[in-house]
Amino acid sequence: MKNTIRNTTAGVVPGLAALTAHAANVLVVLSDEAQLQLREQRRFDTGFYANELMQPVKRMLDAGHTVTFATPLGKAPTVDRHSVDKMYFGNDEASLQQHLALLDKLQLTSVANSPVISLARVEQGGYDRYDAVYIPGGHAPMQDLLYSAPLGRLLKAFHQQGKTTALVCHGPIALLSALDQPQQFTRPLEAGAKPGKTPSWIYAGYDMTVISNDEEEAAKRMLNGGVMKFTPQTALQAVGGRYSSGANWQPKVVVDRELITGQNPASANAVADALLVRLKR
Numbered sequence: 014m015k016n017t018i019r020n021t022t023a024g025v026v027p028g029l030a031a032l033t034a035h036a037a038n039v040l041v042v043l044s045d046e047a048q049l050q051l052r053e054q055r056r057f058d059t060g061f062y063a064n065e066l067m068q069p070v071k072r073m074l075d076a077g078h079t080v081t082f083a084t085p086l087g088k089a090p091t092v093d094r095h096s097v098d099k100m101y102f103g104n105d106e107a108s109l110q111q112h113l114a115l116l117d118k119l120q121l122t123s124v125a126n127s128p129v130i131s132l133a134r135v136e137q138g139g140y141d142r143y144d145a146v147y148i149p150g151g152h153a154p155m156q157d158l159l160y161s162a163p164l165g166r167l168l169k170a171f172h173q174q175g176k177t178t179a180l181v182c183h184g185p186i187a188l189l190s191a192l193d194q195p196q197q198f199t200r201p202l203e204a205g206a207k208p209g210k211t212p213s214w215i216y217a218g219y220d221m222t223v224i225s226n227d228e229e230e231a232a233k234r235m236l237n238g239g240v241m242k243f244t245p246q247t248a249l250q251a252v253g254g255r256y257s258s259g260a261n262w263q264p265k266v267v268v269d270r271e272l273i274t275g276q277n278p279a280s281a282n283a284v285a286d287a288l289l290v291r292l293k294r
Contacts, residue, residue, distance in 0.1 A: 039078055062150055
């Protein structure tokens with residue numbers, strides 16, 4: 014199938030485990046956006062973080078699983094140029110280049126050849142074909158995924174069936190899409206005020222993590238003087254998530270029921286660990 018990638022890692026032959034174990038189909042949801050709107054009409058060039066996408070994807074493919082890529086509109090996603098750095102790959106230049114080579118082979122960012130499909134097509138094809146969903150970070154999910162009605166319907170369906178839902182860094186902000194009216198909830202936050210009555214949310218009371226306010230403060234120089242309208246930690250706490258964080262820029266993963274969340278870029282491999290354990294069940 015054109016829009017599904019199976020075991021395409023360069024030089025990898027399926028091992029015995031991949032041949033005998035259940036091969037799952039993981040839906041990877043990315044943002045269509047390449048910019049984040051900041052306060053005072055400023056914008057920040059962004060996209061997905063290379064390691065947050067490619068480390069888990071490579072490991073899923075190496076394990077013999079199938080990966081299907083989607084965005085709300087089916088556009089080719091954009092890699093955040095700030096993330097193309099060996100520091101996100103254990104300061105290993107060879108690892109960075111290996112993951113970038115896989116990204117290039119998959120052609121995800123190719124406007125002409127990207128295998129990405131829209132969430133409308135995912136819905137039309139049926140959620141039953143997917144065993145889990147994974148959403149990486151980068152700032153881009155804060156521009157569209159948190160407001161995506163198709164993503165909200167998918168998350169509700171996965172929640173009802175107890176299907177694994179994994180997200181990392183800024184990715185967990187996408188959980189707001191499961192609100193009936195996420196824009197109404199975030200409007201006060203954008204104005205620097207507290208939201209009103211807490212709306213009903215399927216993840217209320219779940220233990221979770223996301224990039225911390227401390228980490229956002231430490232990394233704000235990346236915004237070149239701009240200021241985010243609100244932070245993921247503040248939003249998820251305000252809507253009813255039981256937030257916890259670890260040390261800045263160190264791996265931190267929280268698992269609660271079907272939900273797996275990772276705190277920051279360093280948590281991508283640990284999120285992949287937890288996701289792969291679930292896929293073996």
